[in-house]
Amino acid sequence: MDLLQRFAEHYNYIVTIFLMVAGLYIVIARSNMIKKLIGLSLFQTSVYLLYLTPAKIIGGTAPILDPAYKVYSNPLPHVLMLTAIVVGVATLALGLALVVRIHEAYGTMDEDDIFEKESDA
């Protein structure tokens, strides 16, 4: 019972950690460059959750001062994550562009194959 309660209380964090580790695992374990990028994105996304979880207060609203509301969410992490999302999108776009170029240059986007080609050359 106790365990279940703690699980429920930390539900967001558990999801965060799961995404983080899963993303990192994909990056390390996959040799397909696109899949690696997917893993990387997943990894980055987990950070958004990490920041946003404590910032959102149950029952809180957007921090626009109004006498009707007493409880506000913390706006700062939301703003930070907006920036992080932009960074993430840029990274993903650049990564994909690189994979396109690599595919043109090597005819494959499998890292193992490419290393094999390079060691032959």
Next chain:
Amino acid sequence: MKSISAHLPALVVVVPMLGALLSAFFRRGVLAWAFALVVSWLMPVIAFGLLDQVLSGGAISYRLGGWQPPIGIEYRVDTLNAFVLVLISVVGAVVMPFARRSVAFEIDGDKQPWFYTMYLLCLTGLLGITVTGDAFNLFVFLEISSLATYVIIAMGRDRRSLLGAYQYLIMGTIGATFYVIGVGLLYLVTGTLNIVDLAARLGPAFDGGASRPVLAALAFITVGISLKLALFPLHVWLPGAYAYAPSFATAFLAGTATKVAIYVMIRVFFSIFGPSLSLKSIAVSEVLMVLSVAAMVIASLVAVFEANVKRLLAYSSLAQVGYITLGISLANVSGLTGSIVHLLNHAIMKTALFLAIGAVVYRCGAVKMADLAGIGRRMPLTMAAFVVGGFAIIGVPGTSGFVSKWYLALGAFDRGWWPLVFVILATSLLAVVYIGRVVEIAWFREPSAGGQGVGSAAVDAGAAAAACGGYDLSRDRYGAFGDCRPQGCRDAGRWPEMMLFATPDTQALAAIVIPFIGAILIPLAHRIPNLRETITLATAALVAVTVWGLLPGVLAGGRPGLELIQVVPGLTIAFKVEPLGLLFALVAGSLWIVNSVYSIGYMRGNDEPRQTSFYVCFAVAIGAAIGLAFSANLFTLFLFYEILTLSTYPLVTHKANDEAIRGGRIYLLLLIGTSMLLLLPAIIGTWMLAGTIELKQGGILPADLSPALIGVLLALYMFGIGKAALMPFHFWLPAAMVAPTPVSALLHAVAVVKAGVFTVLKVVVFVFGVDRLHATGASEWLVYFSSAALLLASVIALTKTNLKARLAYSTVSQLGYVVLAGALATSMSVTGGAMQIAMHAAGKITLFFCAGAIYVAHHKTEIAQLDGIGRKMPVTMLAFLVGSMSIIGLPPLGGVWPKWAIGVGAWDAGHALVIGVLMVSSLLNVAYLIPIAARAFFAKPAPDDDDHGHHAADGIEEAPLPCLLALCTTALLTLVLFFFPDRIEALIAPVLAAR
């Protein structure tokens, strides 16, 4: 104006960012380049302006958008990041002139404006990381610079650059994300992102202490940054990224990107967490230390075996990053100073190296080791810059690298991790190997047949590299600068009067400076051999006159000297003329004239190639020998000791064939190796024990030192001074025999070995103190050791059939006398040792002159070929006989006195056995020297011994006149010296008198 200076912290970021935007609008690469050049030259102005403000007015806090920190983003500039800002902007500005040709060569025309956009964005990011005072803002700038970097790398010509960029993207993003996770955790704990505010809230008042989230944050941030700064084993992205990026980008990134990451690490460890939390609460410092050492050793080893020069330099960067993080892990003032100084130094030296290689790529499109053969002769300026940068990487004293390593070693001692000192020095030795490989191939290998010379010389490229290398030369200032202790004004004021060349003080300096000036003038007269040789002779004469001019003053008890530069507190380049040093300088200075005359005859007689560089190196070597003679402290001594090694290396490899290169390798590795691994630790140990490294009458070591410790220190010195050729570190001497004979004469009689034994005597007299050493008996072992060594060397000499090899082992044995004299540690024996320096110099130079004369006239090198040669070369062989007799120690020749004095000294010291050793050794000398002369005069010439067109007729065929003149002079000198031992004794006596 005032309003602008108030906004400098913002302009540091705004200017390059706007520049990046605007340069994207240009259609033509050259215009974009010009625009980027203006922008990047603007940055040092801003950075220096900030530094000036910080130094005069303390840390600056700049509120962005008018929001009060810690609510708004704060830009905060203190001395540390002002310093990093200057570093980045200066590197950015210096590499830009190089960019135009290099980028035009490596990148398609329509992409060039984009390249400059990305370059400026990268610069924006790097400067932003440095200037910001907000942890999350730092992440944003980190990503700006990283994204720009990925693009820049991907623009390389090789398709592997794409792969490098992709790998860097993956690793870099993981690193940045780790960092941002850490920052998130910190935000959860403290509720702030402002660095100052974070530090305050995590400070002593923070009740969480080393709580779990804080430690987790520390771990995430450390790993994240370590990825960005390529700390082993998180470095795998770096070699690929650096090796295949455009040359210009590599030069820029190598100097800046990892440096900024290191800055962040220092900021996080020392500003945010504070060393007690970040380094000491858990074993971060130990882990960091282990990883740093692994980086230094493994990366250096990989570099040693790398065939691609850019990759080699990239691995070298990894090793150098290891040095920097090692300093951080030491967590004391010396260590951190070493880190910060090395941050700057490495940025400059690695930029210089990559620029030099970039220039080579531009010129011949090659980065493979094998393609660089002989490139030094086609691009001398560029490769000279490479050599200077390489010296700095190695940490040769006189370059910036030495200062960093000195601090790191001190830090390691302070921390009590003294084995680290050896690791630091051992990896420096690996640097000697990998830099040496490039230098060797570039300068001493014949160029490959393929004519890939691009018509137009990359003048601006070479100049930029040279400029960067040049910074290394003036690094003393930087060393002080990194320490943020402005100084040097005092010295500057003294320069005009130094130039007057009037007092004995300045005269001493002149004796050192004149050969170096000569070394500069000689290449200018490259095309006119007569003028070139005149300069050599004039320089030699001037040096001799100057040195002899010092004699009366010193005999009268004067000790002229001066302090030139304080490199770092406690380390000064200072000179003091004392009798022992003057004696050595007299020997070196006088014999140089004779040797120059001889060299001219020999080099012309043999029609040797590369004569100009020969004379240049010669002059530098003499300057170094005299600098060594006059050095007032161990640091100056070590500096000139290494200059002497390095300047004689090209002389050894002069012939540039496989044998010469192999000999040169042994020469360089053994001499640098012993000096770095043994001598330098000995000097550092002396510094730690005595608190000074000044050479003082009667020794400097504290009185309460245990004999065992003195013995260990003595061993470090004796074996560390490899030039003294004490067995088992004598191999370099026979290996160096591949050099032209004038070099052998110089090495064996005048400069190198004498510098070695002179250093031995100097250390015995001025560091340990003769009485001290004698009283403690710490040198007892050395008496037996050197006795055995000198006998053994004599026996080996007997077995050698090559004339020069026999003479080499004879030298090893004769040098043993001086070491023995020092070990006996009585005033009489030390006098004998000093005499031996002079007497053996005259005797051995005669023998080598004769050997060279035989080679010039008859091209003979083996003793067996010399039968009957006395009839063809009577004068030469007579001189040889005189020299031999002096070496043996027969009256009426000078060589008798040192043996006499050492024998008396041995009796005083109660080592009667040594007298027996001296006698046996003299007999052995007879056995290996006299038969040569005897064969030459009395044996019948072999009928078919002459394969060089000379007839075996009885006609006299002597060597060219200059050679003959020189060898007669020195032979006469041995005779003359017999009558004046009292003069030498009188000169030396004051050194030993003060008890």
